[in-house]
Amino acid sequence: MKTPMAGRRKYSIKLMDKNFGRNVLAMVLLTVFLYIFVLFAYVYDTTWGQTVSIDSPFLPKKHELWFAGLSNEEYRSMLLGGGVVRERDQVEVGKSDERYKYESGDKLPEFVDWRDKGAVGSVKDQGHNFSGGSWAFSATGSVEGINHIVTGELIPLSEQELVDCDEGFKSSVGVQIDHAFEFIVKKGGIHTVNDYPYKAVQGVCDQNVVNNSKVVTINGYGNVPQNDEYSLKKAVAHQPVSVSIEAGSRHFQLYKSGVFNGICGTELDHGVVAIGYGTEDGRDYWIVRNSWGTGWGENGYMRLERNVASTNTGKCGIAMRPSYPTKKPLTVCNNHYSCPESTTCCCVSNFGNYCYGWECCPVESATCCDDRSSCCPPEFPVCDTKAKTCLLSKDGPIGVKALGRSPARPNMRVMITSRKLIVP
Incomplete structure (x- = not known):
């Protein structure tokens, strides 16, 4: 036998369930509205406003x-x-x-x-x-x-x-x-x-x-x-x-x-x-x-x-x-390495006639010395590797300090130019 109190409890539960559903729907709608508002504010600020972050991948493009x-x-x-x-x-x-x-x-x-x-x-x-x-x-x-x-x-x-x-x-x-x-x-x-x-x-x-x-x-x-x-x-x-x-x-x-x-x-x-x-x-x-x-x-x-x-x-x-x-064309050593413009390629590692390691002398038409670490300008073309000098002629009294080399750079693609490559 159902008592009046039990009927009232059942009605109250149904009413609470109905109100709960309405509250959840209201919260969802409010969240969506706030999300749209924040999104609009962000788009306004980044597209029409005064602030800008050029490198951001999330910024909309100027329209x-x-x-x-x-x-x-x-x-x-x-x-x-x-x-x-x-x-x-x-x-x-x-x-x-x-x-x-x-x-x-x-x-x-x-x-x-x-x-x-x-x-x-x-x-x-x-x-x-x-x-x-x-x-x-x-x-x-x-x-x-x-x-x-x-x-x-x-x-x-x-x-x-x-x-x-x-x-x-x-x-x-x-x-x-x-x-x-x-x-x-x-x-x-x-x-x-x-x-x-x-x-x-x-x-x-x-x-x-x-x-x-x-x-x-x-x-x-x-x-x-x-x-x-x-x-x-x-x-x-x-x-x-x-x-x-x-x-x-x-x-x-x-x-x-x-x-x-x-x-x-x-x-x-x-x-x-x-x-x-x-x-x-x-x-x-x-x-x-x-x-x-x-x-x-x-x-x-x-x-x-x-x-x-x-x-x-x-x-x-x-x-x-x-x-x-x-920009002057690069000095090309081979298909894989090059030196800056107005320099000379010098081989530092080779297998027979094939050179697979290169360095750069900082002047054109240079002599690459046998020590594989120095070079001489064309005005003083003779290497004295013991004294680390460059001479005007062999055993001559006039000379200058030998030049150092720097590593060649790997190529992606280079413009082929005429050059003189010297393998000691």
Whole structure:
């Protein structure tokens, strides 16, 4: 027999079960809402906000809507920077050389894209809270290109090292690029982006990294003849070229695809890399790699109108301040080892006529001494291994101290050059 109390207990249990289910559902919905709120806040902060961590693999890429959501003033302050070089200032800020001067009769390819040849790294992002760094991305892009052309290795280089350590940082964009090349030459090379990571802000030069051995070197740099798109075409046919442009117009800001023929002037405020050229439907264009991530333009690239009839500066001033790094081919020892340019390969380990161990003498056309640890310059070609000297002639009284050797480097792919290899 059921008592009234038992009935009330059963009803209470059912009511409690029902309320418990409602509470669980409410907690689940609240958790989902909080998760969506936190996710939205994170996306807002990293995509439209002011903080940025360039190297984070979890950051969403800048989207074209991000650029469209900025006023032109905000866009300029976030992404453009460096001193402005106007057309009338060009004679004062740079000197051209003749290496890539276009001559009547020069035969150049109709289409060039250094991406197809593996000489262009992935598109980088300078960040939107550091407007003055484009020159560093332009400089490293062209150095990465010439290094690949000469050595076969595509190595991402450190923009942060240039921003922190190059004293030419405060000058105009085009001059900054030249200063970057000078810095790399004087310091004996530049480190990789992994050795000296990008932080999107100018900091103090990290001497602990800078004083270590450099990874990529160049021998010098040159300036393409100014206001001459034919000479620029000749240069780009041979290697990626650093160029300065005016990128401040609303048309440039909102570029998505196609050959750009929108409004822009010649107040150079942004550094990029010209990595090729071509023609589409009768319209000539340059292929330009930018440093605003893959969400801008054609996955981070732009096709910029070329051979504009109304100006000799090129579209957006692209022909006003082109410059390029130079790098001599390596001295090749064999298919597996090479020495730096302007050196001599010396065999240290061989089996019969086959040499499988190499070292480098720091001068060209050197004599590799029998002690397999020293070498002599061509002016004093006779080795005196006991005295560790180099003589003008055998048993002669005039001599200099013998030179030391350094280990040869393994090759990935090298450019074959004429050389004299001496096996003692």
